[in-house]
Amino acid sequence: MQEEIFQLSQLILTHANTLVETCKSQKFEVPSSHSLHNSQQFRQDSSANLSADIITTAALQLITIITPGNELILSLLNGHYYTAALRVCIKLNIAEIIREGGSQGMHFTEIANRCAIDEGKLGSIDQRPYSLVLLTIASFTERILRLLSLRHVFREGPPGVFSNNRLSEALDTGKAVHELNTKPESKHRNTSGEVAMFEIRYGSLHIYIRFKFQWQLTRSEGPKLSSSLFETLTDSRIKLSDKPNETAFQHVMGTQMPFWEYIDQPRNELIRYRFNIAMRGWAMNNDPESSILRCLDWHTLGQDAKVVDIGGGIGSAMIPLANNFPNLQIIIEDVPAVIKDGTTFWNAQRSQKVIAKLVYDCNFLTRTECNIFGEQPVKDAAVFHIRRVLHNWSDRYAKRILLALHQAATPKTKLVVAELLLHPTCVDPINDNGTEISGYQYKCAPKPLLANYGSTHEVSYMTDLTMLTLFNGQDRTLAAMQRLLEDSGWYITHIYGENERHLAHIVAERGPPKTSVKL
Ligand SMILES: C[S@@+](CC[C@H](N)C(=O)[O-])C[C@H]1O[C@@H](n2cnc3c(N)ncnc32)[C@H](O)[C@@H]1O
Incomplete structure (x- = not known):
């Protein structure tokens, strides 16, 4: 051999x-x-x-x-040093600073100078002479940029001069540095949402606060969430919990609130806005328009057929449908504050067909009648669409969401679930031959590679752990998803999806629930 x-x-x-x-x-x-x-x-x-x-x-x-x-x-x-270095670059707008310096790149002392001046760090907080403070900041800058350059984020050459490249360009919001410094709270407005997504991933849940007339950055909890994984899994009070308010998130944030309730607090408006726009940024890479367009014959649904997007966020998943199928009546359901952000977003899209409904209230633990766990108000939906919501919840809660849809569905209603489908690192003998479920054709990597392409698709497996630390939620394998759906009375008829880099679109029809879970 x-x-x-x-x-x-x-x-x-x-x-x-x-x-x-x-x-x-x-x-x-x-x-x-x-x-x-x-x-x-x-x-x-x-x-x-x-x-x-x-x-x-x-x-x-x-x-x-x-x-x-x-x-x-x-x-x-030591991977956390990359997280920390990227965080510094995003927070100090280094990709934008280098862009404004021109294509020849910028020496790290100049980068440091611009960061330091923009951050107002010199003089006020340090008694050493300006040049000494600048040298210290410059040294940090050089070392941080060099570490990132090892992984091709920024390019160094000649020594000490750093330019943007394909990876560091992704950190660039495209905005002027002056604007970012004077209006940090608007950093993600009118952007693609990709940088917002990066910020969410390192988990800065506190973002900007006004302190002594100056906008200041606050701490990052993301690495703390992952580093609390062990404590959460071994804490006798919560280790067996599947509840959304007994996770690493509460442990780190010192709150009793589940994540969704936390970001719905009035003081967390910016965090919520950034989250919503980040969902759009994420979708740009993970949910190509073709997936939703091809997963169903939308034009056959008839005039004014109702498509209800459950927990639809600002409704970005519906853009391809709104643009291509004027026959559809699209209803986005979410908590009131998110619907407000979504309405602004949709007005900008100039779509008249979207009805943003103030259907749900975030506080599901106490007001069960007005949330995804309560009664679904639309009883004649042609399609219930639910994207990246089920992965926010453990099976018990996800079943309750699906059962609420089951109760409101007609025999003709279809369910479209858009979620990542994870795959074992070895061949899955039941599902990989593509005969069990129509459309599911996972192409395993050739030998001697790991069947699921190993860490090439690791972001999806990391997302799964993010779901664990934030919500006790999970991204699921096909087998786990099928079990969840069938237990809730939904039977998969077709799957549109290639691999775990993109969301799979799972189409299901109503049948009898396999288990008797009550709402
Ligand atoms: C991960 S986001 C997905 C958003 C959207 N589906 C997308 O893919 O862009 C989950 C959404 O569920 C919503 N959500 C959480 N709890 C909810 C509840 N009890 N009732 C209604 N929506 C809820 C959140 O506000 C959020 O918009």
């Missing part, structure tokens, strides 16, 4: 050829570390997309087999 090292190298070579040939034939930019954001155009082509995933998985496996094990473990353990 061929040595693994050659098998992996061969896979890389073969698929690099496929990728480059596809790019050339379809006139896509060939990906390179020097190109910018759009060098991922090739992802539109499914065979190029697959080749790219195989290359990445093989390269990572190659690294794993030729690097000392203790070094790899240390690198994993």
Whole structure:
């Protein structure tokens, strides 16, 4: 048998050829570390997309087999330094500062100078001479940017000069630095939401506060949430809990409130707004328009057929439907404050077809009649659509949401669940042959790779742990999702989805619930 090292190298070579040939034939930019954001155009082509995933998985496996094990473990353990370094760059708007300096890049002393001046750090808080303070900040800046450059976030050259590249461009909101410094609370307004998504991932739940007439940044809880995982899993009071208010989130934030109630507090308006826009930013990468458009024959649903988006946030999932199917009447349901943000968003989209309904109230623990756990007011829906809501809840709560929809559904109502579907690292003998469920065709990675492409798709598996620490929720495998749906009386008829990088669109119809869970 061929040595693994050659098998992996061969896979890389073969698929690099496929990728480059596809790019050339379809006139896509060939990906390179020097190109910018759009060098991922090739992802539109499914065979190029697959080749790219195989290359990445093989390269990572190659690294794993030729690097000392203790070094790899240390690198994993120290991954938090990347989180910290990225946080500094996002908070100090370093990608924007470098952009404004021009394409030749900027020396770290100049970057530090601009950060320091903009942050008002010099003089007021430090008694040392200006130049000494600047040198200290410059040294921090250089070291932080160099660490990130190791992973191709920013490019260094000549020594000490840093430029933006494909990865650091993703940190750029596109806004003027002056605007970001004078109006930090508006940082994510009118942006794609991608940087907002990054902020959420490192978990700065407290963002800007006004202190002595100055906007100041406050602490980040994200790394604390993950580092409290062990404490949460071993705390005898909560370790067996599946409740949304007994998670690492409450532990770290010192609150009894579940996450949704917390961000609905009046003082947390900015956090909520950022969360909502971040959902849109996330969808841009994880939920291509084609998925929702193809998962059902929307045009056959008839004039004014009702599509109800449950926990729809600002309703971004509905944009492709609103744009393509004027026959549909789209109803977005969420908590009042989110509906308010959504209404502003939709007015900007100039869509007249969307009816933002003030249906739900966030405080589900006490006001059960007005939330996703209560009675569903729309009784004649053609489609209930629910995107990235079930993963916020443990099975017991997710079942209650699904049963409420089941009770309001007609025999013809379809349910579309858009969620990540996780996959074991080995082959799943029941589901991978594609015969069990129509449309489900998971293409396992070729041997000797991990069947689910290993850490190439790790963000989805990390999202699962984010759900655990924030909500006691979870992202599910196909088997777990199928069980959850059938227990709630929904039977999968079709799945539209390729792999766990994108949300799968799971179409289900009503049947008898398998278990007798009461609302
Ligand atoms: C992860 S977000 C998903 C938003 C949207 N579906 C999307 O994909 O962009 C979950 C949504 O559930 C909503 N939600 C949470 N608890 C709710 C409740 N009790 N009733 C109604 N909506 C709720 C939140 O406000 C939030 O907008």
